[in-house]
Amino acid sequence: MNNNLIIGMAGAGGDGVVSAGDSLITALALDKYHAILTKSFGPQIRGGESSFKLRVSTKQVRSIGEHLDLAIALNWDDFLKFGAELPISEKTIVIYDSNTGIEPENIPIKGKPARVFSIPIEEMAIKTAKTNRAKNVVVLGLISGWYGIAESGIITGIRNKFTKKGAEVLKGNEDAFYEGVRYAKENPISSGDIKLAQPLADAKLKLLTDGNDICAAAAIFAGCEFFGGYPITPSSEIMQLLSREIWKYSGVTVQMEDEIAGVASAVGGSFAGKKSLTATSGPGMSLKSEIFGLATMAELPLVIVNVQRGGPSTGIPTKSEQSDLFQAVFSAHGDVVRPVLAPIDVEDVFTMTVEAFNIAEYYQTPVIVLSDAELAQRKEVIDDIDVSKFKILNRKKPTEAELENYVRFKFTDDNISPISHPGMPKGNYLAAGIEHTETGAPTSGGEMHAKMIEKRTKKLDPIKKRSDLFITYGDAKAEIALISWGSCAGVAMEACDLANEAGIKVKLLIPKLIYPIAESVYNDFFKSVKKGLVVEQNYLGQLFHVIRMFVSTPDGLKPFSKAGSNPFGAIEIFEKLKAL
Amino acid sequence: MSTATTEFVAKDFKSDLKPIWCPGCGDFGVLTALYRALAEIGKAPHDLAFISGIGCSSRIPGYSTAYGFNAVHGRALPISLGVKTSNPDLTVIVASGDGDGFSIGGGHVPHIIRKNPDITFLVMDNFIYGLTKGQVSPTSGKGLKTVSTPYGSMEERVNPLLYTLSYGAKFVAQGTPADMKGLAKILEEAIRFPGFAFVNIQSPCVTYGEERDMIKGQKEYMKNLEEMNHDTSNKAKAIEIALEYGDSIHTGILYRDPNPGPSYTDLIKNLQEESKSKAVAKDKILEMFRPRLK
Ligand SMILES: Cc1ncc(C[n+]2csc(CCOP(=O)(O)OP(=O)(O)O)c2C)c(N)n1
Numbered sequence: 068m069n070n071n072l073i074i075g076m077a078g079a080g081g082d083g084v085v086s087a088g089d090s091l092i093t094a095l096a097l098d099k100y101h102a103i104l105t106k107s108f109g110p111q112i113r114g115g116e117s118s119f120k121l122r123v124s125t126k127q128v129r130s131i132g133e134h135l136d137l138a139i140a141l142n143w144d145d146f147l148k149f150g151a152e153l154p155i156s157e158k159t160i161v162i163y164d165s166n167t168g169i170e171p172e173n174i175p176i177k178g179k180p181a182r183v184f185s186i187p188i189e190e191m192a193i194k195t196a197k198t199n200r201a202k203n204v205v206v207l208g209l210i211s212g213w214y215g216i217a218e219s220g221i222i223t224g225i226r227n228k229f230t231k232k233g234a235e236v237l238k239g240n241e242d243a244f245y246e247g248v249r250y251a252k253e254n255p256i257s258s259g260d261i262k263l264a265q266p267l268a269d270a271k272l273k274l275l276t277d278g279n280d281i282c283a284a285a286a287i288f289a290g291c292e293f294f295g296g297y298p299i300t301p302s303s304e305i306m307q308l309l310s311r312e313i314w315k316y317s318g319v320t321v322q323m324e325d326e327i328a329g330v331a332s333a334v335g336g337s338f339a340g341k342k343s344l345t346a347t348s349g350p351g352m353s354l355k356s357e358i359f360g361l362a363t364m365a366e367l368p369l370v371i372v373n374v375q376r377g378g379p380s381t382g383i384p385t386k387s388e389q390s391d392l393f394q395a396v397f398s399a400h401g402d403v404v405r406p407v408l409a410p411i412d413v414e415d416v417f418t419m420t421v422e423a424f425n426i427a428e429y430y431q432t433p434v435i436v437l438s439d440a441e442l443a444q445r446k447e448v449i450d451d452i453d454v455s456k457f458k459i460l461n462r463k464k465p466t467e468a469e470l471e472n473y474v475r476f477k478f479t480d481d482n483i484s485p486i487s488h489p490g491m492p493k494g495n496y497l498a499a500g501i502e503h504t505e506t507g508a509p510t511s512g513g514e515m516h517a518k519m520i521e522k523r524t525k526k527l528d529p530i531k532k533r534s535d536l537f538i539t540y541g542d543a544k545a546e547i548a549l550i551s552w553g554s555c556a557g558v559a560m561e562a563c564d565l566a567n568e569a570g571i572k573v574k575l576l577i578p579k580l581i582y583p584i585a586e587s588v589y590n591d592f593f594k595s596v597k598k599g600l601v602v603e604q605n606y607l608g609q610l611f612h613v614i615r616m617f618v619s620t621p622d623g624l625k626p627f628s629k630a631g632s633n634p635f636g637a638i639e640i641f642e643k644l645k646a647l
Numbered sequence: 648m649s650t651a652t653t654e655f656v657a658k659d660f661k662s663d664l665k666p667i668w669c670p671g672c673g674d675f676g677v678l679t680a681l682y683r684a685l686a687e688i689g690k691a692p693h694d695l696a697f698i699s700g701i702g703c704s705s706r707i708p709g710y711s712t713a714y715g716f717n718a719v720h721g722r723a724l725p726i727s728l729g730v731k732t733s734n735p736d737l738t739v740i741v742a743s744g745d746g747d748g749f750s751i752g753g754g755h756v757p758h759i760i761r762k763n764p765d766i767t768f769l770v771m772d773n774f775i776y777g778l779t780k781g782q783v784s785p786t787s788g789k790g791l792k793t794v795s796t797p798y799g800s801m802e803e804r805v806n807p808l809l810y811t812l813s814y815g816a817k818f819v820a821q822g823t824p825a826d827m828k829g830l831a832k833i834l835e836e837a838i839r840f841p842g843f844a845f846v847n848i849q850s851p852c853v854t855y856g857e858e859r860d861m862i863k864g865q866k867e868y869m870k871n872l873e874e875m876n877h878d879t880s881n882k883a884k885a886i887e888i889a890l891e892y893g894d895s896i897h898t899g900i901l902y903r904d905p906n907p908g909p910s911y912t913d914l915i916k917n918l919q920e921e922s923k924s925k926a927v928a929k930d931k932i933l934e935m936f937r938p939r940l941k
């Protein structure tokens with residue numbers, strides 16, 4: 068019995084590869100498994116080659132995993148285009164469509180998989196559904212048959228999808244599925260038992276979503292009532308879900324004419340007293356940065372989600388990278404500290420988005436959430452989130468007494484000044500991007516400027532004590548350390564497990580608070596550390612360097628940073644650790 | 648609003664801040680006309696939001712007792728959209744300059760016109776960049792010599808009246824502090840208009856402007872639309888008048904859509920009203936991700 072299985076499939080446009088992946092993960096979720104699904108596309112806008120990779124498990128999984136257990140090629144040209152996403156090892160079982168006319172010993176892949184089978188996928192599709200468009204359904208039948216999973220969910224999915232297309236089409240697709248199941252039962256691909264273990268007895272029906280959708284839901288949960296943005300891959304789904312849902316909660320979503328207008332409208336919403344959000348990706352972030360400074364200066368709460376993609380410039384819009392950390396931390400003129408949070412998985416996108424609103428509102432500051440294409444677009448089956456444990460913070464309003472002689476930017480003990488909004492009697496004030504006195508009056512006085520910068524900076528100091536925004540994992544006394552963030556963190560956890568299982572003591576620190584740097588948390592962590600790696604998906608080692616601006620790190624701590632759109636694998640990190 | 652019935656006088660809208668403008672700047676007159684218009688409208692200062700960009704003209708919000716937001720150069724319009732859609736009960740006024748509104752912020756103008764929120768857009772058009780000390784502006788006449796065009800500008804001017812009319816603005820007017828009473832009246836009408844309203848204000852820059860554009864000079868070629876019996880519902884005629892921008896100063900309302908229909912803010916309110924009943928409790932929001940066997 069396996070309790071973990073990784074399947075990858077690729078095909079041409081029109082083969083329905085992605086929809087097969089979606090059907091499969093939905094069916095597995097209904098079976099109460101844990102699963103993660105990632106999809107990859109060629110550069111075409113629509114209809115080009117595509118692939119999916121799915122990892123299913125009886126336990127929570129932290130990453131999409133590495134080598135495939137089952138590789139499915141509907142044709143070899145397209146499969147090879149996804150070579151890096153769909154790695155094959157000596158343990159992989161490879162199946163492909165016999166219509167390719169290639170003999171199993173001649174398939175065009177490097178290395179030697181465990182077994183290779185040529186299977187008449189297209190033939191079965193045409194025989195049953197009278198169309199080669201049902202190839203994906205045949206493949207679902209094969210998977211279901213071999214591994215004993217997902218049958219009822221897939222059949223229901225087929226019924227939902229094809230009922231409206233008429234009885235004949237529906238029957239054809241049902242037949243295609245059962246043809247696959249039949250073939251699988253008659254032609255086992257393994258001599259051993261490859262069945263997937265049953266879900267745990269106490270497994271519950273979980274949630275199935277991706278990082279963008281759950282981000283939008285988190286915003287509504289946190290009380291967001293204004294979204295202004297502009298479409299950009301891979302962030303648009305945040306705007307799209309909000310534009311469907313936010314009205315129900317008396318909110319507004321506006322698709323503006325560009326990203327500057329998007330963030331400007333959100334700052335307007337915040338000035339008007341509403342929790343406001345904008346979401347974008349690399350090029351949009353670059354455009355928005357002047358307004359981030361305005362929000363810092365005018366002390367207006369604002370949440371910005373950056374779904375990172377390959378950069379600079381247009382870069383690789385559809386692929387993930389963690390290369391916008393410097394930008395998130397530093398893109399500002401003037402002396403600016405702006406909190407930056409990074410979620411580590413789909414569930415954490417919820418937590419970090421709510422946290423971002425809380426920090427933004429409480430401290431009256433812009434907050435950046437650094438998501439990435441991997442988190443945004445991967446579908447994950449996640450356990451229910453106990454939303455009752457979340458506290459929702461709101462901006463501090465002036466009291467009646469304070470309104471009698473209201474001073475908007477009053478110097479206070481915690482450097483946070485109660486904030487009014489238009490419509491609030493006696494709270495009238497001038498918000499400004501220009502430096503101002505406590506009342507909001509413009510000033511060019513150097514002394515006041517220095518005091519105000521200190522106020523805006525110091526009010527954020529308590530955030531640096533938030534050790535709850537860090538995960539420490541592994542052997543607490545280990546001399547070897549891993550540090551990783553964002554979507555790489557799950558892989559680093561697996562690497563940490565591999566090392567400890569192999570008797571190499573390793574500990575892992577995952578900062579979800581990227582900035583300001585929590586010096587004391589790092590100093591504590593580094594106490595036992597002699598050497599280690601900072602693992603991140605960028606070329607420059609951006610987190611590594613930002614940590615070192617504020618903390619003296621052990622000499623043996625090195626960056627393990629890698630550009631390119633393919634995520635790290637746990638074994639790869641483990642190997643690198645061993646070589647330290 | 649409960650406060651709408653209270654009586655206000657012009658000075659209720661005047662703040663304690665002393666304007667930093669050069670003596671004689673046209674913006675003083677605009678400010679006075681604004682105070683008067685706001686007193687006529689009678690809404691409490693706390694229900695007004697004044698949004699501006701950067702420029703001499705963009706200082707206006709600070710000189711009013713209303714809520715103000717003196718933001719960054721060129722972005723007052725999208726900020727105002729966020730303010731108005733977040734709280735449609737507010738009266739939202741944008742103060743801008745020819746550079747702020749039609750150069751750096753020019754790209755926002757068509758889009759806010761398309762949306763038609765109930766916002767009033769005032770541009771203090773002085774044909775020059777005042778704050779940055781006299782560079783050419785998008786409304787400067789061709790040939791104008793400035794510090795950035797020492798041999799004379801080689802570009803045609805933007806025509807703010809034609810620009811806004813042709814993008815479909817439902818209220819377009821022009822005024823000047825050379826006619827204070829007229830200007831106050833125009834501002835009042837613009838603020839009352841239930842949709843996006845644009846007022847181009849020929850507010851002279853006494854420091855960097857041309858003699859002909861000063862209050863005294865303006866009087867030579869001002870034309871009062873009311874006295875001309877201009878029909879404000881005639882868009883074709885309004886466009887014809889707009890074409891004379893730069894040659895004459897027509898004061899008054901060029902165009903007012905007689906059937907303006909619902910504004911963007913009205914539509915938003917309607918959608919929110921209709922959608923309310925479909926909301927699930929926020930603590931159940933994640934149920935939308937529960938896989939279901941339909
Ligand atoms: C992004 C940005 N670019 C440039 C400036 C400098 N700047 C401030 S105001 C201004 C032009 C002002 O001209 P106008 O909008 O016509 O206003 P006026 O001062 O004439 O009233 C410029 C270029 C700035 N503040 N921000």
Ligand code: SF4
Pocket residue numbers: 667668669671672673674703704773777778851852853854855
């Ligand atoms: S520079 Fe011109 S526009 Fe600016 S304050 Fe002086 S006169 Fe007015």
Ligand SMILES: [Mg+2]
Pocket residue numbers: 702744745746771772773774775776777784
């Ligand atoms: Mg100007």
